[in-house]
Amino acid sequence: STPFLSVRDLRVHFSTEDGLVKAVDGLSFDVEKGKTLGIVGESGSGKSVTNLSILGLHNRERTTMDGEIILDGQELLTASERTLEKLRGNKMSMIFQDALASLSPYHTVGVQIAETYRKHTGASKREARARAVEMLRRVGIPQPDVRVDEYPHQFSGGMRQRAMIAMALVCDPELLIADEPTTALDVTVQAQIMDLLKDLQQEFGTAIIFITHDLGVIADIADDVLVMYGGRCVERGTKKEVLRSPDHPYTLGLMNSMPTLNGSVDVPLTPIPGSPPSLLNPPSGCRFHPRCAFAEKVSGGLCSSDRPTLEVVEGRGSACHLTQEQKQDLFADFAATR
Numbered sequence: 420s421t422p423f424l425s426v427r428d429l430r431v432h433f434s435t436e437d438g439l440v441k442a443v444d445g446l447s448f449d450v451e452k453g454k455t456l457g458i459v460g461e462s463g464s465g466k467s468v469t470n471l472s473i474l475g476l477h478n479r480e481r482t483t484m485d486g487e488i489i490l491d492g493q494e495l496l497t498a499s500e501r502t503l504e505k506l507r508g509n510k511m512s513m514i515f516q517d518a519l520a521s522l523s524p525y526h527t528v529g530v531q532i533a534e535t536y537r538k539h540t541g542a543s544k545r546e547a548r549a550r551a552v553e554m555l556r557r558v559g560i561p562q563p564d565v566r567v568d569e570y571p572h573q574f575s576g577g578m579r580q581r582a583m584i585a586m587a588l589v590c591d592p593e594l595l596i597a598d599e600p601t602t603a604l605d606v607t608v609q610a611q612i613m614d615l616l617k618d619l620q621q622e623f624g625t626a627i628i629f630i631t632h633d634l635g636v637i638a639d640i641a642d643d644v645l646v647m648y649g650g651r652c653v654e655r656g657t658k659k660e661v662l663r664s665p666d667h668p669y670t671l672g673l674m675n676s677m678p679t680l681n682g683s684v685d686v687p688l689t690p691i692p693g694s695p696p697s698l699l700n701p702p703s704g705c706r707f708h709p710r711c712a713f714a715e716k717v718s719g720g721l722c723s724s725d726r727p728t729l730e731v732v733e734g735r736g737s738a739c740h741l742t743q744e745q746k747q748d749l750f751a752d753f754a755a756t757r
């Protein structure tokens with residue numbers, strides 16, 4: 420069957436005063452209805468850029484996009500602004516880290532949810548208000564018939580995040596893009612919001628792309644995982660495959676630097692040395708090579724000269740010059756020294 424969302428060889432390049440930034444450099448993935456794809460990577464890995472491309476939110480004059488993004492049979496990269504405008508908030512919508520950025524301070528929460536609904540459905544004001552109350556109730560806001568008339572600043576951080584989710588889901592979108600929506604919240608509220616998203620997905624059958632830097636969040640919510648580094652996918656697979664047997668040194672590095680996955684407090688965390696690459700002037704060969712603990716194990720200096728290809732078999736694959744045999748040895752040793 421054709422996937423609900425299919426991204427093929429996506430390239431997103433920005434022209435800046437300092438030169439061309441290759442923010443996404445050849446990315447392919449699918450998302451099925453009712454499933455969650457987790458995209459994980461450090462900041463600047465291209466994960467947010469990818470999703471703004473799906474939503475058609477880049478400045479078209481300064482951005483070159485190539486490849487294909489097909490949502491339910493419709494090509495989005497070549498779609499008109501008018502078409503995208505119709506799709507946004509309706510067929511696909513997005514929630515961000517910062518609810519205050521997507522909620523207006525000048526209007527009540529209820530009016531904002533109701534207007535989104537009216538814009539796409541043509542419902543009456545009265546119907547739309549009833550829908551807003553219903554949505555606030557569904558996302559777990561107490562006394563929704565009272566809170567509907569309040570302004571965003573009267574809501575707590577967690578409640579605002581819920582209100583934003585209510586607004587994103589008011590038109591029953593089939594695709595929800597969640598970009599670090601819980602990062603700014605404390606752990607308890609974070610867990611509540613994650614549970615809420617899972618419940619809503621069950622109820623509505625929404626496909627979700629969940630963007631995060633935290634593999635612990637991936638472990639909680641994703642079905643499939645895409646690990647991004649320097650604008651490219653370095654590893655992909657089901658959540659089980661990726662978290663149980665990481666197949667790329669970067670993924671391994673992420674796992675070792677995550678307190679939520681590392682588990683035991685006795686085991687010291689090992690942050691990945693160095694920082695994410697510049698996409699203005701990315702490293703040659705494997706973009707991870709300046710930070711990779713295993714680059715010297717690959718003979719011929721291949722890591723700094725040749726780009727490793729991502730070979731994917733049945734949705735599982737990684738891009739690294741190490742042989743499977745080398746990985747088995749090296750990764751086991753690495754785990755043992757933690």
Ligand code: SF4
Binds near residue numbers: 667713722
């Ligand atoms: Fe490390 Fe080389 Fe594999 Fe890149 S290709 S992850 S530098 S071993």
Ligand code: MG
Binds near residue numbers: 598
């Ligand atoms: Mg981001």
